[in-house]
Amino acid sequence: MKFEKRRAQVKLEIPTTSMPDIVFMLLMFFMIVTTLREVTVLVDFSLPEAKALEKIENKRLVNYLWVGKGDKIQISDSIAKLEDVQSIMYAKRQLLPNVIVSLRIDRDTNMGFVTDIQQELRKAYCLRINYSANVKI
Amino acid sequence: MAFIKRRVLRSAEIPTASQADLAFLLLLFFLVSTVIDVDTGIGMTLPEYVENVETVEISKDRMASVLVNETGDVLLDGQPISLFQITATLKPRIQSKIEMPKNKKLIVSIKTDRKTVYNAYIQALDQVKLAFFEVRDEYSNSRFGRKFIDLNETEQNEMKEAVPIIISIAEPEKVAQ
Numbered sequence: 001m002k003f004e005k006r007r008a009q010v011k012l013e014i015p016t017t018s019m020p021d022i023v024f025m026l027l028m029f030f031m032i033v034t035t036l037r038e039v040t041v042l043v044d045f046s047l048p049e050a051k052a053l054e055k056i057e058n059k060r061l062v063n064y065l066w067v068g069k070g071d072k073i074q075i076s077d078s079i080a081k082l083e084d085v086q087s088i089m090y091a092k093r094q095l096l097p098n099v100i101v102s103l104r105i106d107r108d109t110n111m112g113f114v115t116d117i118q119q120e121l122r123k124a125y126c127l128r129i130n131y132s133a134n135v136k137i
Numbered sequence: 138m139a140f141i142k143r144r145v146l147r148s149a150e151i152p153t154a155s156q157a158d159l160a161f162l163l164l165l166f167f168l169v170s171t172v173i174d175v176d177t178g179i180g181m182t183l184p185e186y187v188e189n190v191e192t193v194e195i196s197k198d199r200m201a202s203v204l205v206n207e208t209g210d211v212l213l214d215g216q217p218i219s220l221f222q223i224t225a226t227l228k229p230r231i232q233s234k235i236e237m238p239k240n241k242k243l244i245v246s247i248k249t250d251r252k253t254v255y256n257a258y259i260q261a262l263d264q265v266k267l268a269f270f271e272v273r274d275e276y277s278n279s280r281f282g283r284k285f286i287d288l289n290e291t292e293q294n295e296m297k298e299a300v301p302i303i304i305s306i307a308e309p310e311k312v313a314q
Binding site for chain 1: 153156157160161163164167168170171175176177178179180181182183184185186249250251252253254255256258259260262263264266267269270306308309
């Protein structure tokens with residue numbers, strides 16, 4: 001008498017038909033979350049590093065102001081002069097009353113220039129600022 | 138004799154087996170190109186602009202003045218100090234004022250020269266902020282047994298009231314050039 005190994009007659013297959021759907025769902029998520037950079041930065045800058053950093057929770061409120069090498073100022077899409085900062089920022093503030101100005105200032109800028117910009121911001125009533133900095137490790 | 142059109146029934150199916158691969162490829166592209174950049178920085182609130190500035194006398198013991206000069210040297214209350222000692226020096230001074238009323242809390246004033254490099258200013262500001270944050274964390278740890286970020290909103294507000302971050306950015310003096 002022969003002993004034969006009994007094997008279960010169950011098909012061992014994971015159904016893969018719904019895998020594309022799952023992957024597409026993930027794809028959709030990333031497509032929605034992705035923000036492609038809209039602003040081209042026209043100035044050359046490298047941020048300082050700091051430890052006591054806070055995150056800006058509400059990105060919708062943020063307006064960027066760059067200060068690059070050679071004391072160039074860029075607000076949103078174009079280079080601006082120091083004298084224009086007040087009027088531009090005041091217009092932005094009227095659109096968004098509690099705007100946060102994220103200052104992306106080059107680490108080698110003189111403080112005198114930074115102070116001048118801050119004075120303009122004060123005149124434009126943009127009082128919430130954020131000194132953008134990278135995380136120091 | 139009837140002629141019947143002969144139709145050859147070929148199986149016309151698009152192979153769907155590779156659809157998942159395609160989707161994965163797209164997914165990978167978006168994964169890689171996604172930048173969920175979180176803006177980090179040191180938050181500050183500027184004072185309102187007023188034409189005529191009134192000066193208010195503040196007792197010496199309430200003030201800590203940090204001065205950063207153009208070579209990046211730091212003076213704390215007139216004493217030269219290294220940048221990394223600012224936190225340690227300020228912490229006991231903030232702590233000693235936790236129990237005091239609102240109008241007696243420590244004010245840190247940061248002043249720079251017009252020629253001070255921005256990076257030096259941020260480093261000093263960072264140290265001052267760090268001092269406040271560490272005091273908040275230690276105090277909330279002793280009161281609630283948790284760090285400041287893990288507290289709920291009312292507890293956080295209570296902490297903020299006990300340890301308010303008051304930093305004054307003094308304007309650099311205008312030097313005739």
